[in-house]
């Protein structure tokens with residue numbers, strides 16, 4: 001029997017979607033407003049899902065406090081109020097689309113979650129646009 005435990009979190013960040021090897025017109029053609037050279041921000045909402053069996057000793061799949069602190073140290077502290085392109089090393093050579101951000105988040109969290117548990121991450125870039133990654 002497995003149960004999924006989920007924790008919501010939030011960060012604000014700026015980004016710009018562009019390829020440096022393309023000119024401004026080509027970037028605007030593909031990325032539209034998100035290619036704005038002056039950057040723009042999003043209020044990202046994040047849901048981290050951990051699935052596993054219930055520990056009979058604690059009754060937990062995962063300690064929510066531990067999960068909360070992990071999301072804070074690995075994701076919020078690294079991304080919140082940052083310019084993703086300029087200040088987050090993972091995006092130095094990676095376009096910070098929602099798709100790439102959710103994979104980076106998953107990769108940062110995975111080593112800290114017990115290997116017998118499944119990790120999934122849902123990332124909302126806007127209330128209507130979201131991505132989901134399970135590894």
Ligand code: NI
Nearest residue numbers: 015034040042
């Ligand atoms: Ni954007």
